[in-house]
Amino acid sequence: MPDVKEGSIIDISYTIKSDFISNLQPWEFQQEYPVLWSEYEVGIPEFYKYVLLGQGRMKYVVDKSDLSRSTFHYAVGGNSTQRTESGTFEAIVDTHRWVIKDVPALKEESFTTTLSNHIQKMEFQLSAVQFPGGIYQDRLGNWSTVSEKYLADEQFGLPISRGNGWLDDDIKQIVKGATSKTESAIKIFRFVRDNFTSTGFGTFLSEPNNLKDVFKKKNGNVADINMLLIAMLRHEKIGADPVILSTRRNGVIHPIYPLMDRFNYLVCEVTVDSAMYYLDASVPRLGFGRLPPYCYNGNARVISKPPEKTVFDPESLKESKITTVFIGNDEKDGVVGSYTSTLGYNESYSLREKLAKMKLEDYFKDITKGAAAELKFSNPGIDSLRMYDEPVSLRYDMKLGFGTDDVVYFNPMLNDAMKENPFKSAQRLYPIEMPYVADDTYIFNMEVPTGYKVDELPKSARVKLNEDQGMFEYIILNSGNNIQFRCRLTLNKANYQMEDYQTLRDFFTYVVKKEQEQIVFKKAK
Amino acid sequence: MSIIKKIVFLLLFFMNGSFCAYAAEYPVSVIPDSLLKKANMVKRMEQTIIEIKGPGKARIYRKYAYTILNEAGERYAAFYDYYDKFRAINSITGTLYDAMGNKLKQVKKKDIEDVSDRDEMNLMTDLRFKYHNFYYKNYPFTIEYEEEVELNGIERLPTWSPLPEPYVSLENSKVIVVTPKEYSLRYKEFNYDRLPVINEAENGKTYLWELKSTMASEGELYSPEWNEISPTVLIAPTDFEIEGYKGKMDSWLHYGQFYNQLNLGRDILPGTTKQKVHELTDGLNSDREKVKVLYGYLQQNTRYISIQLGIGGLQPFDATFVANKKYGDCKALSNFMCAMLKEAGIKANTVLIEGGDDATPVVADFPSDQFNHVIACVPMQKDTVWLECTSQNKQAGFMGSFTGNRNALLIAEDGGYLVSTPHYTSADNLQLRKINATIDADGNLVVKVNTRFTGQQQELPHNLMHVATKEEREKYMNSRINLPTYKVLKIDYYEINGPLPIVDEYLEIESPNYASITGKRLFVIPNLFNKSSTKFSKEGQRKTPIEFRYAFKDVDTINITIPPGYTTESMPKDVSIKNVAGIYNISFKVNDNKIEVIRVNERTQGRYPASGYDELVKLYDEMYKADRARIVLVKKEG
Known part of the structure; x- marks a missing residue:
């Protein structure tokens, strides 16, 4: 369209003819661009029964239903042995019309799972078909019928229900030396995790009955890899079942109806020695019994007989971090200190990922280059780097140049102070969704440097986020020659309403302000 | 065998x-x-x-x-x-x-x-x-x-x-x-x-x-x-041959002749387009004006799309195609532009070039295909005009980071000639900022910023005005305004077009708790927006020479009014460095209740021996520290 300019109006219309009654077009009232008038009209004859799935908080300007009678033609049969039977019948048609005016545009923001969870939309799921005089055909099914179908499918349950004897020799090698069923499970899990590459998400095997192929090729989608894991566990008589879910970016699944095209991922539920674990062998370096944070998206379904429901709640995933710093006077070296931090599991995972591609010395140089010039860091060390089931501990030594200045300004949080508010936008149009909850503690002990005294100390403070949703504590004390400081930030909720945004933002503004405060030392006369 | x-x-x-x-x-x-x-x-x-x-x-x-x-x-x-x-x-x-x-x-x-x-x-x-x-x-x-x-x-x-x-x-x-x-x-x-x-x-x-x-x-x-x-x-x-076309690559002249073969007869315009050209330019006095008008016409009436099939990877669609379909790739659009200029009686040529912000310079003494893009050139006695025919919003004559500062091959009637596209020095690529701010008794900051961007430095704000999504605009803001929490109260942009374009940006921002006020002290980092973030490692012996391909000059003049009743307790030292890596000056002054900071950072293009590495490290180190230097004021007694 060569003449398009600002202010132009483009008129487009099109018609779709479809035989797919199970795919009645959904309608999104909300888009990337503001919409002045969004209207959807649907006429559904009474012999097709749909479940209406509406989402969104905007009010409809028009929301009405009209019933009318209509005549339908039908033709049945018509192959070489039967003649075609045709005729007409009458049925009631329910015409529903929805209109919304002045719909604001969407905007992708940080801490959102996916916009499709929040936009105003209307979806339809075919639940049953019943022609006049005909039998009632349930199309929606329930979880029992769907599970049964899946368990009998060659691209799902059938391959893992077989004996899979071709695994005999390899598994013998893999579980050699295991003294319990749990140890066998761990060995098998680690074998799959460390030797297979994932080529993408999925809930079905990429080819029917392909487990042997996946084992040979050493790669497959998430379902291929985790189904192979299940097959191997079952080979050792360890109870394992597939669990299907929808990852955070993919939107939530329906809490009741088996709307199968909303699922995009598959993990493994294992019961061994009276304990239950969830395993995902498609993610490198992920520990036994851990799922990647993007799986924590609410409801999930265990496809077993009978089928079961389970929930991966982001609020059950807690990032706990503890950092301890000691600073003291050394006769020879002046003011020296040590730093130790045990990271949360997710931060540990990110660090392991980084250190797979770079050396510790280079990573260390990277994180300490931003520090004040008077701080010199040395001796970086990392514990549990390859113990993937455990979090990681990072430590290093410090030397502080107190020099000969009369006045020295010192931030007890050193390099760990929060510098930016994670919520930069002034405004927010939908809920805030964080992938986990957090508990971050910083403990600091310092001997007042020789020759100096404390002139000013920041004030202690404690602030709550909406009573019980979170807390920030800044406690600092100077007793005699010692300074004790403790700073703790906890967030107990993963999902916040859009109305809470300003409070959340103000909370973090306060945290940043406090964490930038300085202790002032003056030279003792 | x-x-x-x-x-x-x-x-x-x-x-x-x-x-x-x-x-x-x-x-x-x-x-x-x-x-x-x-x-x-x-x-x-x-x-x-x-x-x-x-x-x-x-x-x-x-x-x-x-x-x-x-x-x-x-x-x-x-x-x-x-x-x-x-x-x-x-x-x-x-x-x-x-x-x-x-x-x-x-x-x-x-x-x-x-x-x-x-x-x-x-x-x-x-x-x-x-x-x-x-x-x-x-x-x-x-x-x-x-x-x-x-x-x-x-x-x-x-x-x-x-x-x-x-x-x-x-x-x-x-x-x-x-x-x-x-x-x-x-x-x-x-x-x-x-x-x-x-x-x-x-x-x-x-x-x-x-x-x-x-x-x-x-x-x-x-x-x-x-x-x-x-x-x-x-x-x-x-000697080389492709799709029946034969060429010689032993000189740029001969190589250009191959392209003349490919382009032969492809610059014929349909009658309606010829009419349009005359309609637009016959009444104008100078060639320069005519070029500007026809370039504007190209930008408003055509779109860029890439179609590379067979010899179409080298040979353009003809001008009639572009006139009718209103789209083409860089070769077709440049060819179409030159055809229109020819119709207006102005001599113009297509130019082969390697486009890209960090492109490899052409090896001048080795004629060969070192190009991936085509632009147009209108040679003039003084100030030849260069045109980027695939962009709908670029200014006439401006090459910038994508095609400036480099050699290219001009396809003249008799063959190819190596030419230079416009060169931008640090005086051409400016970022001049005037900041007026106030800090209240609680440490909250309110600031008015006027920034003038020129040459290559205006490319980002220019794109922001014309093509960016709301998300990209926010990302830009977040990276330029590195304040911990802020709200943009007002934004305004104004453009001055030309071969060295200018964008003026006006911002009004508020940032709660920017300055830290504790008991009797006020801590503030006065260099609000231009903190350098590059740091070099000092270890090991540098092996390769140092090369700067992009020149620029940033000047920040900052005035911050603070609450009355404070006196300075700690002032950062002024810094002034000039070496191979460039120039860096920053000065801090407090007069009554006004903080004045002037910061200058300039870098010129050039190549320096590896031995200059220590100077490079020194300049960036000192700049990193001084950019984040803090002024500490203490309440006056009594």
Whole structure:
């Protein structure tokens, strides 16, 4: 369209003819661009029964239903042995019309799972078909019928229900030396995790009955890899079942109806020695019994007989971090200190990922280059780097140049102070969704440097986020020659309403302000 | 069997014989320690034989074996190569070996994935890829691939650059070119201290270049282009042929004549367009005005879309096509622009260029296809006008980061000439900022910012005004305004167009708790928006020269009014440095209740010896510290 300019109006219309009654077009009232008038009209004859799935908080300007009678033609049969039977019948048609005016545009923001969870939309799921005089055909099914179908499918349950004897020799090698069923499970899990590459998400095997192929090729989608894991566990008589879910970016699944095209991922539920674990062998370096944070998206379904429901709640995933710093006077070296931090599991995972591609010395140089010039860091060390089931501990030594200045300004949080508010936008149009909850503690002990005294100390403070949703504590004390400081930030909720945004933002503004405060030392006369 | 085939066979036989010691297994244990240092991948062997049969026919045999030492080297494990109308892949074999040298798997062409190159930019292209990966994760391991490619039409020959990246070491890499006796092969070596081994036989010539046992190097910031610091050999034909078009590449003049052949007769405009040209320009007085108007017409009436099919990768769609369809790629749009200018009686030419913010400079004494883009040029006595015909919002005459500061090939009526596009100095690429701010008794900051961007520095704000999404605008704000919490109260932009365009930006921002007020003290970092974030490591000896390709000058004049009743307790020191890395000055003053800071940072283009590295580190170190320097004020007694 060569003449398009600002202010132009483009008129487009099109018609779709479809035989797919199970795919009645959904309608999104909300888009990337503001919409002045969004209207959807649907006429559904009474012999097709749909479940209406509406989402969104905007009010409809028009929301009405009209019933009318209509005549339908039908033709049945018509192959070489039967003649075609045709005729007409009458049925009631329910015409529903929805209109919304002045719909604001969407905007992708940080801490959102996916916009499709929040936009105003209307979806339809075919639940049953019943022609006049005909039998009632349930199309929606329930979880029992769907599970049964899946368990009998060659691209799902059938391959893992077989004996899979071709695994005999390899598994013998893999579980050699295991003294319990749990140890066998761990060995098998680690074998799959460390030797297979994932080529993408999925809930079905990429080819029917392909487990042997996946084992040979050493790669497959998430379902291929985790189904192979299940097959191997079952080979050792360890109870394992597939669990299907929808990852955070993919939107939530329906809490009741088996709307199968909303699922995009598959993990493994294992019961061994009276304990239950969830395993995902498609993610490198992920520990036994851990799922990647993007799986924590609410409801999930265990496809077993009978089928079961389970929930991966982001609020059950807690990032706990503890950092301890000691600073003291050394006769020879002046003011020296040590730093130790045990990271949360997710931060540990990110660090392991980084250190797979770079050396510790280079990573260390990277994180300490931003520090004040008077701080010199040395001796970086990392514990549990390859113990993937455990979090990681990072430590290093410090030397502080107190020099000969009369006045020295010192931030007890050193390099760990929060510098930016994670919520930069002034405004927010939908809920805030964080992938986990957090508990971050910083403990600091310092001997007042020789020759100096404390002139000013920041004030202690404690602030709550909406009573019980979170807390920030800044406690600092100077007793005699010692300074004790403790700073703790906890967030107990993963999902916040859009109305809470300003409070959340103000909370973090306060945290940043406090964490930038300085202790002032003056030279003792 | 042809004689050339015999020569090739003998060469292959000879080389395979000399590899007997390794028995094609590549155990990792035999790699010398020196080659494992700082390496993520070791090239065990690499050999490319280019068999040229004529000006338009060649065959390439390539075989290589890479040992991937760790996860950082995993991208070298993948095989991919392209094919199109003029290039066919006849065979591929891939083999996987474990660390011990045991053969684990093998794959042939028929099992390899075939992918199209179509993406957002290319509406239609006949370029397709073959891609393969063993997806092996037990490091270290070795992959070996062998392929045979056939060229039916030659316009480019492969470059040999055995070590184009850091953290890769090499045991052996060689390239052999086999040509008929009368064929004039041209070549140019960089960082290669020997002569090629040339053998002349009765019915052919061979050329051999080889590199052995080279340790991995580290990536260094602000280095010259890789071909200038690592061994590279460019090869090109003298006579070449493609799709029935014959050309000569021994001089830029002759090379340009090939393009004249391709472009012949493609600049005919339909009658309606000719009329439009006259309608728009007949009443104007100067050529410069006419160019501006016609360029504006091009920008408002055409769109860029890339269509690269066969010879269409080199030859433009004709001007009538563009006039009717109102779209085209860079060649077609530039050709159309020149056709319109010709109709208005103004001489204009298409220019071949390598586009890109960080493009490799053209090797001036080696005529060959070093280009990936086409622009238009209107030569004038003074201030030649350059036009980017694929952009709907770029200013006439402005080349900027994408096509400025470099050599290009102008296609004149009689052939090709190397020319220079506009050069932008630090005085052309300015960021001049005036900041007036107030801090209240609680430490809250309110600030009004006026910034003038010129030349290459206005490209980002210019794009923000014309093409950015709301998300990109926010990302830009977040990166320029690195305040912990802020709210933008007002934004305004104003543009002044021209060959050196200007964008004026006006912002009003508030930031709660920016200054830290504790008890009797006030802490504030006065350099609000221009904090340098580059830091160099001081360890090790720098090997490569230092090169700055982009010049700029930033001046920040900052005035902050603070609450009355404070006196200074700690003032940062003024800094003034001038060395190879540029100029950095910052001065801090407090007068009554006003803080005044002036910051200047300037860098010129140039290349400096590696020994200047210490100066580079010093300037960036001091700048990093001083940019974040804090003023501490204390409440006056009484």
